[in-house]
Amino acid sequence: MHKHLTVLVYAIALALLAGCANLAEIQEFGKLSADSAGYTRLTDEYLTAPEQQKKYTLASETDARATLDRLGKERLQQAEQLKLYHRAIEGYMTALADLAGDQVTAYDKELGGLVDSAAKGSLIAKDETASLKAISGLLADAATDYYRQRRLHEVIERANAPLQEILRHLTAMVEGYSAAIEDERAAFTAYYRLLIATARENGQRPPGTMREPAAAQLISDTFDAQAPSFDARKKAVNAYLKTLKTIAEAHQNLYDNRDSLSNDNLLAAIKNYSKRIRDSYKAFHQLAGNN
Amino acid sequence: MKLSAQDALDLATAFRQAAKAVGDYLYGNWNDLSAADRSRLRSMDVTLMNVATDLVTHAVGIAIDAGQVSLSDLSTAAKVATDTFQSIANAKKAIVVATALIGLAATIPTGNVATIAAALQNLQKCTVT
Numbered sequence: 001m002h003k004h005l006t007v008l009v010y011a012i013a014l015a016l017l018a019g020c021a022n023l024a025e026i027q028e029f030g031k032l033s034a035d036s037a038g039y040t041r042l043t044d045e046y047l048t049a050p051e052q053q054k055k056y057t058l059a060s061e062t063d064a065r066a067t068l069d070r071l072g073k074e075r076l077q078q079a080e081q082l083k084l085y086h087r088a089i090e091g092y093m094t095a096l097a098d099l100a101g102d103q104v105t106a107y108d109k110e111l112g113g114l115v116d117s118a119a120k121g122s123l124i125a126k127d128e129t130a131s132l133k134a135i136s137g138l139l140a141d142a143a144t145d146y147y148r149q150r151r152l153h154e155v156i157e158r159a160n161a162p163l164q165e166i167l168r169h170l171t172a173m174v175e176g177y178s179a180a181i182e183d184e185r186a187a188f189t190a191y192y193r194l195l196i197a198t199a200r201e202n203g204q205r206p207p208g209t210m211r212e213p214a215a216a217q218l219i220s221d222t223f224d225a226q227a228p229s230f231d232a233r234k235k236a237v238n239a240y241l242k243t244l245k246t247i248a249e250a251h252q253n254l255y256d257n258r259d260s261l262s263n264d265n266l267l268a269a270i271k272n273y274s275k276r277i278r279d280s281y282k283a284f285h286q287l288a289g290n291n
Numbered sequence: 292m293k294l295s296a297q298d299a300l301d302l303a304t305a306f307r308q309a310a311k312a313v314g315d316y317l318y319g320n321w322n323d324l325s326a327a328d329r330s331r332l333r334s335m336d337v338t339l340m341n342v343a344t345d346l347v348t349h350a351v352g353i354a355i356d357a358g359q360v361s362l363s364d365l366s367t368a369a370k371v372a373t374d375t376f377q378s379i380a381n382a383k384k385a386i387v388v389a390t391a392l393i394g395l396a397a398t399i400p401t402g403n404v405a406t407i408a409a410a411l412q413n414l415q416k417c418t419v420t
Contacts, residue, residue: 061334182307187340
């Protein structure tokens with residue numbers, strides 16, 4: 001009797017093991033994507049860009065400064081939206097990694113609360129709120145019903161449309177940051193052109209009335225030293241955009257093949273996407289000086 | 292039809308380039324301009340840059356009826372105005388074109404088709420050679 005029971009336990013264990021595929025590639029993709037999407041420094045910089053731009057105005061340009069103050073406040077209102085995008089993607093990708101590794105996943109209750117309060121307010125458009133609610137609801141279901149790997153395909157199926165929507169909005173915001181760098185560069189350049197033109201004129205006055213003849217050169221040197229930083233920041237943003245676009249593409253591939261997640265070709269493709277995400281994220285960190 | 296985030300960013304680029312053209316005119320003719328004209332053109336240069344920043348901030352959610360005012364009309368008008376600065380005859384004309392550019396830019400975030408169309412027409416008139 002005891003022998004039969006032992007055999008039965010082994011048989012059940014083997015059956016369970018057979019039902020759990022090795023989806024290490026999907027697990028890796030989820031972890032990498034969670035790390036990348038959880039990075040918020042660029043959005044923080046986007047929010048404070050008008051304040052930076054204000055440095056390149058004169059104290060007498062009060063209207064321009066007031067406009068930049070207003071835009072700064074408006075961007076701060078977008079902060080809630082941006083944080084939610086980051087957090088929803090990070091939460092979902094963590095759950096994807098957990099489930100691919102046949103682990104139960106935890107639910108970020110704070111995310112649910114933030115999405116609910118955003119839905120009550122007017123800062124986030126209805127369609128975006130719906131996408132955030134869909135992801136938050138899915139994560140709650142996965143945690144409370146102890147989803148494991150066998151329900152991974154359902155999770156991917158439910159998540160894809162809202163996830164693509166959220167990634168699209170986050171990408172648009174990051175593209176906005178890329179444009180904000182151009183705004184800052186334009187303001188920086190115009191400000192230094194004004195300083196240089198004024199300093200040159202002062203330096204060209206007749207002997208005896210000439211003021212600070214070396215000022216134009218000093219200002220010009222400062223301009224030359226600071227100008228290249230805009231190119232480096234733009235490159236960093238482009239690398240991050242590449243990361244986000246690859247995450248979107250990879251998840252779409254998972255969705256398209258959700259009924260055959262253990263297929264070798266799919267797993268090889270996901271491994272390749274992970275490599276691309278790792279490479280672009282690494283390049284981004286190097287360019288952003290985050291080593 | 293709603294103006295997309297990318298459309299708004301493209302327009303921001305057009306106005307940023309227009310600001311640069313105003314700056315090129317201002318600093319290219321610095322020695323020939325009166326203090327009042329310098330001050331006015333610098334102010335317009337900054338205003339156009341801020342218009343671009345405004346468009347970037349509102350890149351998502353600007354509603355314009357593209358059936359009556361097309362993105363291409365707006366971008367083309369801004370580009371023509373930008374090019375005009377390369378051959379502009381005097382400060383007075385530069386200020387008129389820059390004023391019309393600012394007038395158009397200010398109407399875009401409102402999404403009001405009639406106002407945008409009127410400002411667009413005004414800019415087009417200013418840049419006819």
